[in-house]
Amino acid sequence: MITSARTSTPTARWRSAGRALATFRAAASGGCCGSASGSSSCGPSSTSSSGSASPPGRDPETGVVDYFSDAAWINGGSPTSGFLENGLHTKGFLVDFYGFFAGSALVDWIYMASMLLIGSALMLGILTRLAAMVGIAWMILFYTASALWPENNPVIDDHVIYAVALAGIAVVAAGRHLGFGRRWESLPLVGRHPVLR
Numbered sequence: 001m002i003t004s005a006r007t008s009t010p011t012a013r014w015r016s017a018g019r020a021l022a023t024f025r026a027a028a029s030g031g032c033c034g035s036a037s038g039s040s041s042c043g044p045s046s047t048s049s050s051g052s053a054s055p056p057g058r059d060p061e062t063g064v065v066d067y068f069s070d071a072a073w074i075n076g077g078s079p080t081s082g083f084l085e086n087g088l089h090t091k092g093f094l095v096d097f098y099g100f101f102a103g104s105a106l107v108d109w110i111y112m113a114s115m116l117l118i119g120s121a122l123m124l125g126i127l128t129r130l131a132a133m134v135g136i137a138w139m140i141l142f143y144t145a146s147a148l149w150p151e152n153n154p155v156i157d158d159h160v161i162y163a164v165a166l167a168g169i170a171v172v173a174a175g176r177h178l179g180f181g182r183r184w185e186s187l188p189l190v191g192r193h194p195v196l197r
Contacts, residue, residue: 073112078103080111089146098145114138122169125179129197132170139163173197 058065071077084102088095101107121131143159175181190196
């Protein structure tokens with residue numbers, strides 16, 4: 001009987017991929033493969049048995065992310081504190097500015113609500129100009145928090161590219177062509193307040 005990778009279940013494939021990723025990370029960081037201790041075994045079990053804690057939300061055996069773990073926002077985790085405490089790559093007064101917001105419940109709610117509203121508006125094609133402008137404002141915040149020169153290319157950066165794409169969506173009113181934009185703009189409220197287009 002011939003067996004192939006196609007006959008395995010999706011869960012088994014994800015676990016296998018998680019183990020491979022954990023092994024790669026351990027090897028890249030010198031965690032077990034080629035370490036000074038001379039240990040020849042390498043894999044997620046050897047790193048987890050050494051007593052080192054795995055990152056929150058990640059299965060220590062497979063390396064697979066559990067999106068509903070204790071670190072998830074729905075279970076009391078903070079979607080912004082990890083980046084604001086550990087991921088800042090900025091300089092000067094901006095370090096203190098962004099660090100001030102780390103762990104704030106209000107910032108978490110503003111961030112998550114705005115991502116939901118911006119994404120929903122852009123997918124539905126309603127409020128596209130307003131959603132694109134708010135999205136550009138977020139890209140500016142992300143850029144100044146993580147991508148300042150000289151560590152990163154100041155032009156070829158994902159935040160810059162997303163901001164340009166959002167500006168294009170706002171200029172061409174993409175929701176009119178690919179969404180509910182025409183119906184939305186025919187509403188009397190939107191007719192009285194053009195900012196809602």
